Amino acid sequence: MNRIIPAGACNSGHHLSRRSLMKGLLTTAGGAAVANWGALTHSQTIAAEAKRSGKRCIMLYMEGGVSQIDTFDMKPGRPTAGPFLPIRTKVNGIQICEYLPNIAKHVDKLAIIRSMKTQSVDHGIGGYHMHTCYPSSQRVPHPEIGAMVAKYGENPDSDLPSFVKIGSGSGLYGAGYLGPQFEPFVVADDGKLPGFANPSVAADVQDRRGELLNFMEERFAEQRPGEPFAAHRTSELRTLRLVKARKAFDVSAEWERAKARYGNGSFGRACFTALKLVEAGVPFVEASHTGYDSHNDNFPVHKANLQVLDPAWASLLQDLQDRGLLKDTLVVWTSEFGRTPAINFQAGRDHFGRAWTVVLAGGGIKGGQHYGASNRDGFEVQDNPVNEGDLFATMYKTLGINPRAKHFLGSRPIWATPDGSKPIEQLLG
């Protein structure tokens, strides 16, 4: 550790995006830009924007801890198996739960990591760890993955937020040391906007007071090129653009046709909204499916949940593929931890981090394969253990983000993934 760390340094990526924001600001300083934003919200323009920018990520988060043995790591014939039966899939040698029949048709896209070995097996700390890849006990404000992807994947010219969280059931861990620009923009469970995103005044009032604000800001900025003023002004302008572009969140019209395939409930709608947002250029969307914490009655709970999950997830993969977006969109299926192989006296399964399953698809991930394995009854990892940092390094790498990207909290250097984290090369295309 003799490396000299320049105090207060920051990476050039940060400067680049700031500079382009400034540039955007200058072009709007004439005041005419307000009128032009309307054009940006036109859907064709949004589609063009989307094609131009880099990779995206949709994270499907199973809140409460999903059972690996009742989904992707089944143990037929073993005492830990439970009543669910495995079914064959599109890929020879990969069998999954009978309640995931639609997903079975997409297994060629899935990389199934059956050797997750993680540290934090309670909800608060597990949620933190599986969103940031760091333990919360370090008491450092680590950014969650959405903020990291937003930082490196955002298109500063986009009208939409760079990190959208559909429902906050999986917890809000925030942008941490990356700053409020990358805070999650939280919408309701079904993808609808929060109340205060809807204009509180009529459009003409909004426009005319916007002009008056612009008048004040322009005069103020004349001899004051300070960066904070510019940042304030830029986010005000982005907010106005978001208000105009908020229709991207309103999928009602198309939902009528899509709901039969996705499943007519809030998780189905959340997945469909995620598709539409990614299509519109949002680099990170998280949708959470709540209620997996089955300490009692594990099997009815999982059966009900999987029947909601299956059509929504499968339709999302199908639609991403049909639109040519899957190769650039990583779809992650994860949770705070798995569930015990042992079945408790209340027919439940408890929290379990020693050997569980996370599934990746799209975004350059090589599908149709298992990675790692648990042992015969699923109590331990048998091959290729994967920890939180390894998983995140894999996701970051396929998203084009350096897993060892360095940031600073005050003078303290912090890396995107912990020291020693290794991307799983076998999964990367």
Place this chain on the structure above:
Amino acid sequence: MSALRLLLSALAVSALLRPAGADDGRLRDTIDREIRAGWAKEKIAAPAQSSDPVFLRRVYLDLVGMIPTAEEATAFLEDTDPKKREKLVGTLLADPRFARQQSHAWDLAMLGRSAKLVDGTVGHRNRERFRQWLAKQFEANEPYDRIATKILRAEDDGSQLFFAVNSGTDEMVTAVSRVFLATQIQCAKCHDHPYEPWTQKDYHGMAGFFVRTMTVEVPGKPEVTNQKGKRYLVGEKAVGEALFATEEIDPKTKKKQSVPIKPKFLNGAVLTEPEAPKDYVEPKLKPGEVPPKPAFSRREKFVEWMTATDNPYFARAAVNRVWAQFMGRGFVHPVDDFNSQNAPSNPELLKAIEAAFVAHKFDLKWLVREIVNSEAYQATDLGPVADAMPKHYERARIRPLSVEELTASLHVATGLGLESALKAEPSSQMLQYLGQPTDGQGRFQGSLSEHLFLHNGDQFRGLCRPNKGNLPEKLLTGSEGWDAKVERLFLSVLSRPPTSEEKERFVKYLTADPKDPKAAAQRMEDAVWVLVSCSEFRFNR
């Protein structure tokens, strides 16, 4: 005015020939002499002084945590006394709001906005008891070394939050060295420090002073409304050692061997302490109980060492922090990271202020008075520099209003009066959307949620909308002419009169629907909204 400034800079150049700190004059003169020397060295043109309205708003926010009322603004702007700035500084330093503002600043400096207690975040209300305790210290102008001593002794009711937040040994070591010594010794916990002579053993030596300290929550119901937050007790056990895991493997346990490390001060001296009492048994503690005060307190020995006038870290850390509070950037930046790779911007001035601060017996109010009376503090907000915190202080710093300042200032701006401004607590939404507007490096970043909240949040709109007794309503129903109304509006919100262009534009905006009272009320709300939403209001510059 500018001729006078030329004269002053000429005098300053001649003053350059004298070594820093050589005279016994006022510290503010030393500050200005050294800052000018810095500009000369960097070939930076001396900036102009701030205009009266800019100084007025800056000094109110910095000293009393809110903008001036229209009356306060008028009184200052119309005062013709050439010493009116110094006079105002004196008035504000004597105002009880100064202690309140300092308590917020030091609370946030010590605990951060989102510090976590074991059982959750230290919410705004949870820290009120600590803030009130701090405010009492500032009100009495307790010397800084006394305040630091009391916080680390943690005996006063209300003072214990520092240890309640930093409850583990590692956290105590990190926080104490960061806050009071401005050093980042925690790097040496896991590996020898990358560029300081500190080793892992030094770190664990520091830990020896705190390893026996413990914090408990006092059981029972908190205050009826929980307004002041939870109560804690801090105690110290009589035994316990900081352990250091060596690289050697214990042949019996097959684990790395742990050896106890004696308490050791940061500059190398090992603590001499009496033999531990033999056969001592730690008493069993009930919930909410701390051990009896030990006969020999390691923590007290640390505090004595830390606050000694010849401690090389303590005074310089305080001076750097206070300087940064008012000047934006510490001589050493970040403010809590003195190290051999991080040279101060004005090393001579730092030394001079440090020496004077010790000579003045750690008198914080005196230090603040000297800083804000300097020309350096009163520099202009104009000019080509884009940096929020210019390294050589060639323009005033730009900082976002804290959510406390924003809340109070919104009440002042909309004419709800000082009492209401002092009582107003930031709402949880304000804290969520405006509470921490900077990244890990202290750079301001606006967020979409902040602006959406400002646009459409009910609470924000409620303040701007004409309502019984507030300024928008008074202006709407008042009998004076529109020019006078717009002037009053600008004075209330931006602490300055409008330019003629602004006056014309706002009068036109406000009078566009003369016959429709509802539309006129909406226009009044719009005008207030614009003024409280613009950069000029959001920042202290």
